[in-house]
Amino acid sequence: MHVKISQRFSSLEANAGALTNFEVLEFLRSKGAESDSTRVLAKVAPSEYKVYDYLAQTPACKQTRENISEFLERCKKYDLAKAEMLNIINVRPSSAVEIYPIIEECENRFGDAIEELVELVENVLPPPPPTQPETIAEGKEETAITKQSNEGMDVVNE
Secondary structure: OOOOHHHHHOOOOOOOOOOOHHHHHHHHHHOOOOOOOOOOOOOOOHHHHHHHHHHOOOHHHHOOHHHHHHHHHHOHHHOOOHHHHHHHHHHOOOOHHHHOOOOOOHHHHHHHHHHHHHHHHHHHOOOOOOOOOOOOOOOOOOOHHHHHHHHOOOOOOO
């Protein structure tokens, strides 16, 4: 059973089956989600903007049709199920530990070849975007300790 995900890139149909995160992201971009910074001009629902915002922080934002097509072509020898390929594309695991939950009976089916599959993923699918730590606005941070110490002090204006 081989999946033909790349054939669905040209047109999206209602109930066409499972889509990769890349395909959903491309669909939302085609509706104008990426270009409408005000979020009022494009024909995109608020829930679709939330999906777009999420997917823009996943590996899908750096993937291309070519990356995915190449991955699908090169992973045929592993005889992966449709859902397994879809999850690998969406998650982009970078270690065996991340692949084990995706592939059913991974140890029995692959053994040491799992490292080869991880290497294929790393070489073909682009890495996810770097995560950005939450920043606290300057002057707005307040910890329990400073709050507690400020409560016990009298403020004197000179």
